Amino acid sequence: MPEGPTILNLKNRLVRFKGKTVTEATGYGEMDKTPLHNIKLMDIDAFGKNLIFVFKDFFVTVHLGLFGSVLINKRKKSNASFTLHFGDEEINFYISKTKLINGKPDKHFDYRTDILKEEFDGQYILSTLQQEYAEKMIGDALMEQQLFTGVGNIIRIEALYRAKIHPESLVKDIPEKKLIYLIETVVNYAFEFLEQSKKEEVKEKTLVYGRKNCPKDKSELAIEEMGKIKRKTYVCPKCQKRYQ
Numbered sequence: 330m331p332e333g334p335t336i337l338n339l340k341n342r343l344v345r346f347k348g349k350t351v352t353e354a355t356g357y358g359e360m361d362k363t364p365l366h367n368i369k370l371m372d373i374d375a376f377g378k379n380l381i382f383v384f385k386d387f388f389v390t391v392h393l394g395l396f397g398s399v400l401i402n403k404r405k406k407s408n409a410s411f412t413l414h415f416g417d418e419e420i421n422f423y424i425s426k427t428k429l430i431n432g433k434p435d436k437h438f439d440y441r442t443d444i445l446k447e448e449f450d451g452q453y454i455l456s457t458l459q460q461e462y463a464e465k466m467i468g469d470a471l472m473e474q475q476l477f478t479g480v481g482n483i484i485r486i487e488a489l490y491r492a493k494i495h496p497e498s499l500v501k502d503i504p505e506k507k508l509i510y511l512i513e514t515v516v517n518y519a520f521e522f523l524e525q526s527k528k529e530e531v532k533e534k535t536l537v538y539g540r541k542n543c544p545k546d547k548s549e550l551a552i553e554e555m556g557k558i559k560r561k562t563y564v565c566p567k568c569q570k571r572y573q
């Protein structure tokens with residue numbers, strides 16, 4: 330599944346369509362596409378794992394999900410779920426979910442939680458984490474999109490390893506200083522991921538995701554589905570402390 334930085338890269342690749350007129354919108358997706366015909370694309374934005382096409386009175390979010398993909402001026406053999414046509418040019422989305430929402434995206438979404446936005450507010454995340462997620466495992470809390478918007482499994486695993494925290498530690502048991510360090514690590518790693526994904530070398534450069542041994546002490550990583558979210562997790566039992 331694409332993570333926040335992957336979507337931000339995609340947004341940057343599509344930004345040249347900004348200001349162009351959508352001549353037609355098609356695709357087998359259920360969303361009514363007639364409001365998009367012959368109107369100007371005002372902006373392209375990203376919020377976490379959502380790509381956002383902004384029009385004057387509404388916006389359309391595209392979520393790529395596990396199997397989604399996008400092609401610019403190229404087509405697959407299979408039908409696109411959503412296509413934006415700009416005269417001779419087109420953006421094709423496959424196996425993606427779209428939603429039309431009235432108003433402006435920054436009024437609809439809370440940008441303070443997006444790990445890649447200037448508006449990201451670490452203090453707000455820290456207090457929400459401590460107040461509303463105290464009883465949760467940190468490995469689960471990191472995947473909550475309303476709290477850590479844009480975090481996916483790779484960012485989650487790499488940030489926990491770098492911050493030396495075991496994913497099964499409950500939020501309430503982790504010292505505040507450690508939580509602050511973890512939040513900083515999530516953001517810093519997300520920007521590293523952004524740079525690496527431009528060259529498609531994210532998976533080459535991970536420290537523990539997809540690996541068998543800890544790069545530091547060479548001990549065997551615990552690889553299993555952990556927490557309530559049941560996502561494959563890589564943990565070094567020596568480096569990552571289980572707070573309790």
Ligand SMILES: [Zn+2]
Pocket residue numbers: 543544545546547548565566567568569
């Ligand atoms: Zn280790």
